[in-house]
Amino acid sequence: MDIGNSNTTMGLFGDRNLLGHWRISTNLEQTADELGFLVTGLIKNAKMDNVRVDGISISSVVPSVMYAVEEMAQTYLGQSPLVVGPGIRTGLVIKYDNPKEAGSDRIANAVAAIESYGAPVIIVDFGTATTFTVVDEHRQYLGGVIAPGVKISAEALFRRASKLPHIDLVRPASVIGRNTVSSMQSGLVYGFAGQVDGIVRRIIAEVGSPYRVVATGGLARVVSPHSETIVDVDPFLTLKGLQLIWERNRGRHEYNKM
Structure with missing residues (x-):
């Protein structure tokens, strides 16, 4: 879960x-x-x-x-x-300033991404927030980026601009919107694809070497086709990571006490 x-x-x-x-x-x-x-x-x-x-x-x-x-x-x-939390065996070295702050869903994503795609890797998770998780070639969880998610941004538009309608988050026919709905869809879909590419490129420039980029989360399939940096889309990455973490802790004394 x-x-x-x-x-x-x-x-x-x-x-x-x-x-x-x-x-x-x-x-x-x-x-x-x-x-x-x-x-x-x-x-x-x-x-x-x-x-x-x-x-x-x-x-x-x-x-x-x-x-x-x-x-x-x-x-x-x-x-x-x-x-998933402190004391649970994951196979990762958490390099956060305070490791307890590392989100358990992001840890699960990292575990699954290493298993399926190798390291180094950047995981982009399109959830309530859009998160970027960076894992180096030594399986060290370096940290990442947390940005407002697609739905949060869409809801902010609806609330703050009274004339803008609620829309379906789908790709419009063209980048240049010919009406209000397609203009909003373009801003959300292509705007977030551009955000992903910009942040990923800055991360790669900072670490100094190429990283594979994997996307997951509810809206990954909507945004990923328009990204130039996302290589793989795995909608069940978090669940796969949770299964792997359970395997690695099965039968441990600490787990048996829970």
Whole structure:
């Protein structure tokens, strides 16, 4: 489970094979029972209700929901979850000034990107915020960039400019918009593609060597085709990283105490 500010993404793995995946809204008011009913219902609806859950791995940037999530995991899935944070084995060397500040979703992204694409690597995650995570050839998590996300920027336009309509975030027919909607779509899609390329090029200039660029997140497939620096798009990168982290901590004493 990857719990973000806007959405929670869940994946069910058999070994390293992703058998099913779901995206739900992150609800700060949801109880453990409500969440348990929803999660088990999604698994049942996918005709996988006969699957035995051996473990649960969680990244979260929303601390206030964790009590309900952990209670749900124990009550409805029969497992105490592994929550990615300090003391968890990841295979990374965290070079943040304060390693505890490194986002658990970004750590999961880095673990999966190294496994699938090698290092050095830059991961661009199009979520509520657009984050850039930089991992060098020694698997050192160097840090990165956090910028407002595509949806945050779109919502700011809607709120601040009363005449601008809500729009679908899709690529317009041309960069030059011929109406208000296509002009806004162009600004968001091509604007964020340009932002990605500008930041990636500055990162590469700063580190002094080329890095592979991998994109993930809900809007990665919308923006990535218009970027000149993104090489790979992997929409399930975070979930894959959580599965790998669970593997690396399976059976450890610290995990068993959770």
